[in-house]
Structure formats: C-alpha cells, structure tokens
Amino acid sequence: MPKRLTPVDLTIGERIRARRQLRGWTVRLAADRAGISHTTLSRIERGTRSADNRFILADIAAGLECSVTDLTGQPGAPADQSAAVAQANVHAIRGALIEADFGEPPTHAPRPLPVLERETELVQALRSRLDYAGAGQYLPRLIRELHAAAASPDRDTALRLAVIVGDVALSVARYTGYPAEAWLGAEWSRQAAEALDDPVLLGFSAWARTHAATGCGAYERGHALATRAVDALQDNLSAPNAAEMLGLLLLTSAHTSYAIKRPGDAAEYFAEAARVAARTGETTTFDQYFGPTNVAFWQLSSEVDGGDPGKAVQIANGTDPAVLPVPMRQVMFYLDAGRAFARVRRDREATRALLTAERIGPQHVRSSPIAAETARGLLGRAQRGSELRGLAERLGVAG
The missing domain is CATH 1.25.40 (Serine Threonine Protein Phosphatase 5, Tetratricopeptide repeat)
Structure with missing residues (x-):
C-alpha cells in the first residue's frame, strides 16, 4: 500500500493542488485568479517546474485565498537542533513583543544602558552571521529591558536601540518561518522610531515593515510603505545616514515594483539607487551594507523573480x-x-x-x-x- 502523505511530506506544488481542489476549482480558474498561465500552474502542481519564484507564489496564494506559508508549509519540522532552538526562541520573542508595548508601563527592571548597547551589537552580529538560534536566545529579555529603559532617563538611546532590535527580531522570525511574528518585530521598531520622531529611523522602520510585509507575500503593501518612505525622507537628506537609508528604500521600492508588475518603475528606482550608491560607496549603516555591490545583489534577486533569468x-x-x-x-x-x-x-x-x-x-x-x-x-x-x-x-x- 502506498504511503499516505502528511502535510509535512507534501511539496509546495502538492499543497497548491490540495488547496485548489479544496475550493473545487479547475487549474484554469485558479491560474486566472492568480494571474498566471494554466500551463505554469499545472507544471508547478505536478513538480515539473520548481515553485521557487517568490512573486509567483504570492500570486498563487492570493488567487487561492490563503497565505504563502499555507503553501510553503512553514514553519516546518526543524532540519536540525539549531533550527529547533531558533523556532523555540520565536515563541518567546512573540511574547516579549506583545508585552513590551511602548504605550504601557514596563514590567521589568533594565540592566545598565551600556549592557543593553553591547547586547544590541551582539544580536546584530549574530543576525549578520545568520545565527538565528544565537540571536534569538537574547532577544526576549533585551526587548523587555529596552522597553523598560525607554521609560527611564535613558529614553532616547533605548528607543534608538529598540528600532534596531525590532529589525533583528523581524529577521529571526521571518527566516525561521514565522512571517506574522516578523511583522510584530517591524511594528515594534516603528513604535520606537515614532516615539523619537527621527526621520532616518522612521525610514529604517518603514524599510523593516516593507521586509515584513513582503515576507507575508504582501508586495502591494510593501511597495506602498517603501515608496512613501522614499518621499518622506527627501527633505532630510542632509541628516547622518540619510543617503544610505534612502538607497535601501529605493532598492525595496524597485524590488516590489517588479513584484506588482511595474518593471518601468523598477528600472527608475534601481537607476536612482545606483546614483546614490555612487555617492556613498560601500557602507555598513544599520548593518545593511548599502552600496554599489548591494544594488547588484538586489537587481539579481529582482531579475530572478520578476525579470529575465538570463540577465x-x-x-x-x-x-x-x-x-x-x-x-x-x-x-x-x-x-x-x-x-x-x-x-x-x-x-x-x-x-x-x-x-x-x-x-x-x-x-x-x-x-x-x-x-x-x-x-x-x-x-x-x-x-x-x-x-x-x-x-x-x-x-x-x-x-
């Protein structure tokens, strides 16, 4: 007797087919709803075409009225011990982000500010090394204590750190398969940036929310966030780090333009990002490394998903x-x-x-x-x- 497939065993194509059949839709109807050809959808379902195009997956999920993670099966069974630890950490991070609302009084006493600064640098470094398990173990306590420190005389520094830490939490959650928790991290970053009313940090938090939105397959929303932030930053380009932040926002504006099938706009955003990068050179601002090389990285990603694989x-x-x-x-x-x-x-x-x-x-x-x-x-x-x-x-x- 053949093995009965469980959800863990299913490929993305098989999950797509199961979702479509659950709705009682033909391949042609589901493809029309997704805005792709029925041949493409059929090949993805049968496994003769890899389901590794993020823009197409988002379109299929929208057409089937489900989430992208319903199709990818995330968070799946952890591949190894480090992945299991990282997933467990996300549950604790979620609780900390919900609890550490900047509109509510703190519930934890913070450690001294220099300790929080060093730990913020540590989680950034661990995230840069893609050690999600390592970064995740520090984040719940750090989130709560930065929330508490924001109610102390160290308010402004604590809030600046919180903007960064919210983005680290976003990365840990998104790349271990928890896009909703990633959005919580981005929203926490936004709260901190709005409390400071710093235009560059507001731009950074918008950039973080763009990433969280696209991680959910919400490219229209991500595009709106990125392009509005580009416009908002125009009057503050003399501020420290503003040029690099503008460049990052231009890159996400370009990428999401591809996703929503506006390649002409994408080309304009990429051209402007390249001009900014020519002025800034390679940078390390916010641990995001905007510069000419990163522009090429984003062009590669956009062409793979929304353009020309040969290019x-x-x-x-x-x-x-x-x-x-x-x-x-x-x-x-x-x-x-x-x-x-x-x-x-x-x-x-x-x-x-x-x-x-x-x-x-x-x-x-x-x-x-x-x-x-x-x-x-x-x-x-x-x-x-x-x-x-x-x-x-x-x-x-x-x-």
Missing part, C-alpha cells in the same frame, strides 16, 4: 560577493544566483551556488523552502551528483 545570470557572473564579507548578504546572493543558474539549466553552477550558500549560512538555507524547491528541481533532472543528493537530503527533499 540575472549575467549580473551574478559580473558581481563579486566577496566585496561584502558578510554572511547575511552573501547567502542571499548565492541563493539567488543558484536559482538563476537553475532557470537557465546550468545545473552544475546552480548546485555549486546552493552549496556555497549552505556552507556560509546553514541555519538560513536549511530553513528556506525556496532553497529546498530549487534543490528539488535540480534533483529531478538527469545529472545527480552526490553533492546535490546530500544537499537535498539536508534540505528535507526526497530523492
């Missing part, structure tokens, strides 16, 4: 990720490069890129349903090396 390959081949020796940035580059190579059937380069990403950031890659889908597509083709089979196994993909 994405050209960008990948023409970009040196070593310019930004930061795991957080490099892993995103190699995952996107792997998808680009896979789309043009350059399987050896695709496999090598995925393996490089896993070596740099194993927690991130092994928790990524997009990486798993790319590996699944490669595994389904004729050339199956032992390295690819091993990678697929670590990503939870059956051979």
Whole structure:
C-alpha cells in the first residue's frame, strides 16, 4: 500500500493542488485568479517546474485565498537542533513583543544602558552571521529591558536601540518561518522610531515593515510603505545616514515594483539607487551594507523573480560577493544566483551556488523552502551528483 502523505511530506506544488481542489476549482480558474498561465500552474502542481519564484507564489496564494506559508508549509519540522532552538526562541520573542508595548508601563527592571548597547551589537552580529538560534536566545529579555529603559532617563538611546532590535527580531522570525511574528518585530521598531520622531529611523522602520510585509507575500503593501518612505525622507537628506537609508528604500521600492508588475518603475528606482550608491560607496549603516555591490545583489534577486533569468545570470557572473564579507548578504546572493543558474539549466553552477550558500549560512538555507524547491528541481533532472543528493537530503527533499 502506498504511503499516505502528511502535510509535512507534501511539496509546495502538492499543497497548491490540495488547496485548489479544496475550493473545487479547475487549474484554469485558479491560474486566472492568480494571474498566471494554466500551463505554469499545472507544471508547478505536478513538480515539473520548481515553485521557487517568490512573486509567483504570492500570486498563487492570493488567487487561492490563503497565505504563502499555507503553501510553503512553514514553519516546518526543524532540519536540525539549531533550527529547533531558533523556532523555540520565536515563541518567546512573540511574547516579549506583545508585552513590551511602548504605550504601557514596563514590567521589568533594565540592566545598565551600556549592557543593553553591547547586547544590541551582539544580536546584530549574530543576525549578520545568520545565527538565528544565537540571536534569538537574547532577544526576549533585551526587548523587555529596552522597553523598560525607554521609560527611564535613558529614553532616547533605548528607543534608538529598540528600532534596531525590532529589525533583528523581524529577521529571526521571518527566516525561521514565522512571517506574522516578523511583522510584530517591524511594528515594534516603528513604535520606537515614532516615539523619537527621527526621520532616518522612521525610514529604517518603514524599510523593516516593507521586509515584513513582503515576507507575508504582501508586495502591494510593501511597495506602498517603501515608496512613501522614499518621499518622506527627501527633505532630510542632509541628516547622518540619510543617503544610505534612502538607497535601501529605493532598492525595496524597485524590488516590489517588479513584484506588482511595474518593471518601468523598477528600472527608475534601481537607476536612482545606483546614483546614490555612487555617492556613498560601500557602507555598513544599520548593518545593511548599502552600496554599489548591494544594488547588484538586489537587481539579481529582482531579475530572478520578476525579470529575465538570463540577465540575472549575467549580473551574478559580473558581481563579486566577496566585496561584502558578510554572511547575511552573501547567502542571499548565492541563493539567488543558484536559482538563476537553475532557470537557465546550468545545473552544475546552480548546485555549486546552493552549496556555497549552505556552507556560509546553514541555519538560513536549511530553513528556506525556496532553497529546498530549487534543490528539488535540480534533483529531478538527469545529472545527480552526490553533492546535490546530500544537499537535498539536508534540505528535507526526497530523492
């Protein structure tokens, strides 16, 4: 008797088919609702096309009236102990974010401000290394104590730290499969920025909310947040870090323009971001590393999901990720490069890129349903090396 599939066993394509059948819709009707061809949807359901395009997944989820995570199965069963720890931490982070409302009195006594500053730097560093389990263990207490410190004479410094820590919480939650909790982190960052009324930090919190929104597949909302923040920052470009923040917001405006099928707008935003990057050079502001190399990284990601895979390959081949020796940035580059190579059937380069990403950031890659889908597509083709089979196994993909 064949094994009965459980939700954990299902591929993204199988979850899409199950959702469609639950609604009683034909492939053609569901595809029309998603704004894609019925051939594309059919191939995704049957597993002959990888379900690793984030824009298409968001469109399918909207068409099926479900969340993206309903289709990706996140948060899935943890791939290893570090992933299990990271997922457990998110539950504690959620509770801290709900409790630490800046409109409510504190319930915890904070440690001295220098301790909170050092711990904020630590969680930023752990996030940059994609150590979500490591960062997550500090966040619940740090969130509560920054909330308490914001009601003390250290208010302004505590709020500045909170803007950053909210974004770290967002990253930990989003990349371990909890997009709603990621939005809580972004909203906490916004609360702190609004309390300070600092235009650059308000821009940063809008950038964080854009990332949280797109992590939920809400690209229209993300686009609105990013473009409004670009406009709001225009009158404050002489402030410290304002140029870098503007550049980051232009990049997210461009990326979300691709997602909502406005490539002309995307090209304009990318061109403006490139002009800003030419003035700033490579930067480390807010641990986001805006600059010419990061512009190329975002162009690669946007072309993979919403543009031309061939152009994405050209960008990948023409970009040196070593310019930004930061795991957080490099892993995103190699995952996107792997998808680009896979789309043009350059399987050896695709496999090598995925393996490089896993070596740099194993927690991130092994928790990524997009990486798993790319590996699944490669595994389904004729050339199956032992390295690819091993990678697929670590990503939870059956051979």
